[in-house]
Amino acid sequence: MASPAAVRELQRDLENKANDLSKIQKDIAKNHQVRKKYTIQLGENELVLKELELLKEDANVYKLIGPVLVKQDLAEANANVRKRIEYISAELKRLDATVQDLEEKQNSKREAVLKVQQRMQALQAGKAKA
Amino acid sequence: MGSPRGEVTPFASLFPVDEAHKAVKRVEEKIAEKQKEMDHLKEFIADNNSIINLVSKLPEELHHDIMVPFGKAAFFPGRLIHTNEFVVLLGEGYYAERTSKQTADILKRRGKALDSQVESLKANIKDLKAEASFFDTTASEAAEGLVEIREDYVDEDLGEEHFESALKGKGESPGLNEKTRMVEDDDEYTRLMARLDELEKEELAAEDDDESIEDDPVANGALEDANEQKEQSNTIESDTVNSEHFQNAISGDLLLYQTHSMQRKPQEQEKIEDVAAEALSNKYQSDLSLNDEQNRTGSTIQPLPKAEKLSSKSSTHETKRHLRNEKASVLPEGKIEAMSSATQPVHMQSARPPSNSSKTEASQSGFDSSKAFTGSIVERSTDVLTTKSATLPPSDSQSKPSRPVSRFKMQRR
Numbered sequence: 432m433a434s435p436a437a438v439r440e441l442q443r444d445l446e447n448k449a450n451d452l453s454k455i456q457k458d459i460a461k462n463h464q465v466r467k468k469y470t471i472q473l474g475e476n477e478l479v480l481k482e483l484e485l486l487k488e489d490a491n492v493y494k495l496i497g498p499v500l501v502k503q504d505l506a507e508a509n510a511n512v513r514k515r516i517e518y519i520s521a522e523l524k525r526l527d528a529t530v531q532d533l534e535e536k537q538n539s540k541r542e543a544v545l546k547v548q549q550r551m552q553a554l555q556a557g558k559a560k561a
Numbered sequence: 562m563g564s565p566r567g568e569v570t571p572f573a574s575l576f577p578v579d580e581a582h583k584a585v586k587r588v589e590e591k592i593a594e595k596q597k598e599m600d601h602l603k604e605f606i607a608d609n610n611s612i613i614n615l616v617s618k619l620p621e622e623l624h625h626d627i628m629v630p631f632g633k634a635a636f637f638p639g640r641l642i643h644t645n646e647f648v649v650l651l652g653e654g655y656y657a658e659r660t661s662k663q664t665a666d667i668l669k670r671r672g673k674a675l676d677s678q679v680e681s682l683k684a685n686i687k688d689l690k691a692e693a694s695f696f697d698t699t700a701s702e703a704a705e706g707l708v709e710i711r712e713d714y715v716d717e718d719l720g721e722e723h724f725e726s727a728l729k730g731k732g733e734s735p736g737l738n739e740k741t742r743m744v745e746d747d748d749e750y751t752r753l754m755a756r757l758d759e760l761e762k763e764e765l766a767a768e769d770d771d772e773s774i775e776d777d778p779v780a781n782g783a784l785e786d787a788n789e790q791k792e793q794s795n796t797i798e799s800d801t802v803n804s805e806h807f808q809n810a811i812s813g814d815l816l817l818y819q820t821h822s823m824q825r826k827p828q829e830q831e832k833i834e835d836v837a838a839e840a841l842s843n844k845y846q847s848d849l850s851l852n853d854e855q856n857r858t859g860s861t862i863q864p865l866p867k868a869e870k871l872s873s874k875s876s877t878h879e880t881k882r883h884l885r886n887e888k889a890s891v892l893p894e895g896k897i898e899a900m901s902s903a904t905q906p907v908h909m910q911s912a913r914p915p916s917n918s919s920k921t922e923a924s925q926s927g928f929d930s931s932k933a934f935t936g937s938i939v940e941r942s943t944d945v946l947t948t949k950s951a952t953l954p955p956s957d958s959q960s961k962p963s964r965p966v967s968r969f970k971m972q973r974r
Contacts, residue, residue, distance in 0.1 A: 475653050478671075479651045482670075490657055492657050500648075
């Protein structure tokens with residue numbers, strides 16, 4: 432009567448929640464990857480900055496844009512690299528916040544899924560008794 | 562084994578064999594990944610070193626004759642000039658013109674960075690390997706069917722249990738500890754039994770003192786009060802002892818407390834039975850007391866309750882032994898059990914004064930009927946009789962056959 436329908440409803444609910452949970456988990460994984468990339472880039476940029484500082488004033492600096500090596504000013508190169516570093520740090524911070532958010536959502540979804548599962552179990556136990 | 566005072570959990574239930582194996586595989590996969598990265602980095606380092614060599618060697622000549630690669634599958638002879646000018650990749654698409662020495666410096670710095678990366682990876686791999694070996698041992702132990710026996714310590718907190726569960730690999734050591742504890746427990750048990758005997762002797766001595774000063778009723782009454790107080794203090798002491806042990810039990814594991822209470826229940830039941838037996842026997846006594854013959858019969862009855870008490874005591878001994886054999890014995894547990902059984906006879910003995918007091922009431926009611934029986938003697942000295950009868954029965958119950966004679970003497974007065 433009401434119980435099979437309730438069970439089906441609960442099952443649908445469970446599926447939805449499980450889907451949401453998996454989506455969130457995928458987002459978190461992507462976030463991790465992007466974060467890794469950015470972290471590596473940040474490290475590299477800091478190395479470049481160090482080397483640039485070691486250069487003499489009149490040394491030639493080139494930048495690889497596509498297949499072309501373009502001559503650049505040392506000061507300009509310095510500024511560019513610094514800006515890039517700032518940009519990457521900001522991106523990392525943003526990603527951190529997103530990851531936190533996603534993790535919280537994931538936890539809440541997990542709890543919801545558990546609750547639905549418990550309700551289903553209770554229902555099934557009740558049905559078994561009856 | 563009867564009801565376990567500890568927990569016996571097979572490793573297989575705590576760490577299912579399949580899952581343990583899966584965990585081992587997962588960790589091994591991670592280790593493999595890290596190894597690959599390690600190899601990668603090592604290649605880089607090797608390349609770096611070779612480049613440094615080359616860069617330092619090139620400026621030795623003004624120009625080098627080389628075979629220049631041309632496309633995918635062709636070379637042509639050429640010359641390498643400007644042997645001291647290098648355009649070095651700094652990173653992120655930035656290049657810099659440098660001399661050979663400066664290039665070598667850059668490369669060396671890069672090499673150092675690579676080395677530090679390799680070191681961190683090595684540490685990572687070491688941790689993972691430790692984890693893998695741990696899982697491995699757990700899996701093998703679970704497969705063997707090794708059992709984790711968790712015993713409860715009095716002094717340990719619940720946190721200790723987690724500690725024990727963390728040291729899963731040492732599931733065997735608690736078993737060894739148990740054996741040593743069993744030996745100690747036996748010694749402890751004998752010691753406590755000796756103490757029990759001492760306590761009983763003290764009790765008897767106190768009652769004997771009580772009987773010796775029978776002739777003076779007032780003093781007797783005072784002494785009886787003093788005795789009651791003493792025995793009450795005994796009960797208080799035993800209570801404090803119990804409370805101490807209860808506190809220990811509470812500070813220890815809840816399980817211990819429950820089992821302790823479970824143990825006490827049968828003991829308490831025995832106590833109740835003892836008291837009931839005593840009350841019955843005492844009532845019987847009071848109904849038949851006052852006259853010589855009755856006293857004699859009462860005296861004959863007296864050995865009976867004594868025998869009953871003895872039998873009940875022996876039964877408690879037996880149960881104690883039974884309990885001892887039952888458990889997988891932990892020393893503090895054994896202590897508590899023995900202590901509780903030690904206090905129990907005290908309880909028994911302290912139960913006597915209450916039973917005595919109840920007996921006095923019963924004896925008083927009994928004496929009402931006996932008053933009618935003794936007739937004139939009662940009328941003359943009812944107060945004396947009642948007081949004397951009130952005071953006398955406590956000593957009477959434990960008195961020897963000779964005593965009733967003196968009591969009868971008093972009655973005549």
